[in-house]
Amino acid sequence: MLAEQQPGTFGPVLNFMHTTPRLSETPRAESGTLLVPQPRGFCAGVVRAIDVVRIALENLGAPIYVRKEIVHNRHVVSELAEQGAVFVDDLADVPSGAVLVFSAHGVSPAVRSEAIARNLRVIDATCPLVTKVHLEAVRYVRDGYMVILIGHRDHDEVVGTLGEAPGAIQLISSVEEADTVVAPDPERVAYLTQTTLSVDDTRDIIDRLRARFPALVGPGDQDICYATQNRQNAVKVIAARAQVILVVGARNSSNSNRLVEVAERAGTRAYLIESVAEVRPEWLAGCTRIGVTAGASTPDHLVTEVLEHLHRRGEFFAEHLTVVEEDVRFTLPRELTAGRIDDPVLPSGV
């Protein structure tokens, strides 16, 4: 039974409790509370990137080529592939003149140049918050700074940002690496961060860099995006009450992995699952307070399937906790809105 949406926060919104016994059902031994935070799931950058592919398919027709996963979630990728999107790792697999979408994680200038050289019609779905980091990197390097990028090696976003100034940006991932990174001029060091890191881990790394390089400059606090911060804050709230937390998200989703880490750091067991099929009964045995959340690239129907599965296991009351109200929207790329799809997208120059 679904109850009415309650205005405001902290009120139970979904009530899965049955009041009338159903004799044909297998008895359900479990009971308790499902703690479901808001925000969870899709962020504005992911919504925009998926919209870009859908609108391109509608307006321009299939096939629409997409470089890499448009967002890190195979369910999203599969649904778009069924509609005619073709996902490629290498631009050599895209026919000359075809429409190519850059994913939300962004690309290096070298990839932009290659797209132009191959005469591709590019639509750039890079999240504006990733583009902001690219622009900061270019500005710092232009002003003579060595840039220390805090991020995870081989993540698509990091590869793109590093490509803005190969040789002038050094990647580090830990406090230990902050201790050993070498700067030619300690007075000219800047830092940037990947958008989907752990807020707490990143703060520790920045503090260490600042201790070593007192003249360190950076983008205010850091570049971790609003969506990552909000989802981490929300998981901390449910971690204070839950005995176990299920995070729905892809294995290669950085922000989903960080949600697991944040929950564990708060002292709560947490598991990353790609879908309801991965829920293991032994994780939940004896638990009466179960948290369920999702990374920024996870469609909400995957969360709903997990909640329905838990409901079938027992008498659970779902409590929705609105930790932060989000109202962020990004406009579509100009290539879609201004009818300029035939113009090549120039390197950001950047």
Ligand code: SF4
């Ligand atoms: S997680 Fe943040 S940076 Fe990444 S797409 Fe979403 S809003 Fe943009």
